[in-house]
Amino acid sequence: MISKKMESMLNEQMKNEFFSAYFYLAMAAWFSSKNLNGFANWYRIQAQEERDHATMIMDYTLRVGANAEFLTIEAPDANFASPMDIFEKTLEHEQKVTAMINDLMGAAIDERDFKTQQFLQWYVSEQVEEEENATGLIEKLRIAGNSEAGILYMDAEAATRVYTPAVQATT
Ligand SMILES: [Fe+2]
Numbered sequence: 001m002i003s004k005k006m007e008s009m010l011n012e013q014m015k016n017e018f019f020s021a022y023f024y025l026a027m028a029a030w031f032s033s034k035n036l037n038g039f040a041n042w043y044r045i046q047a048q049e050e051r052d053h054a055t056m057i058m059d060y061t062l063r064v065g066a067n068a069e070f071l072t073i074e075a076p077d078a079n080f081a082s083p084m085d086i087f088e089k090t091l092e093h094e095q096k097v098t099a100m101i102n103d104l105m106g107a108a109i110d111e112r113d114f115k116t117q118q119f120l121q122w123y124v125s126e127q128v129e130e131e132e133n134a135t136g137l138i139e140k141l142r143i144a145g146n147s148e149a150g151i152l153y154m155d156a157e158a159a160t161r162v163y164t165p166a167v168q169a170t171t
């Protein structure tokens with residue numbers, strides 16, 4: 001079992017991960033509408049990953065005998081100005097998610113809930129990767145002088161991303 005507090009924090013995070021999927025899908029749609037199909041692919045895969053992050057939380061709550069709740073997912077702000085705007089919003093969003101994961105981990109440590117700490121460790125590492133990816137997009141486009149040629153080059157590179165399901169170490 002896990003505490004009621006931990007159960008509700010995990011359910012809240014499941015919703016937040018679904019919100020991330022929704023947000024990245026909105027970004028994928030924006031890129032598709034601009035014919036930047038490589039970035040559309042990249043963000044569509046990103047949305048799939050976020051759905052994995054959410055369902056892994058659902059699976060964990062069920063394994064420890066807690067309830068999985070399906071909370072309301074808010075609509076993302078889907079007004080984007082440019083690729084750089086999207087990359088910056090991606091980094092900003094991932095920094096918020098990192099803070100949420102840190103709050104969850106902090107609560108699990110306070111409660112001496114060792115299995116939830118172990119479960120959350122995967123998310124701690126994942127957030128390093130997510131912030132690194134978003135920073136990489138921003139930096140690369142900055143190096144290219146935020147130029148159209150740079151965007152097209154990066155779009156071609158983003159087209160090669162393939163979806164690999166998230167694998168969590170079994171506990
Ligand atoms: Fe996530």
Ligand SMILES: [Fe+2]
Pocket residue numbers: 049126129130
């Ligand atoms: Fe990831």
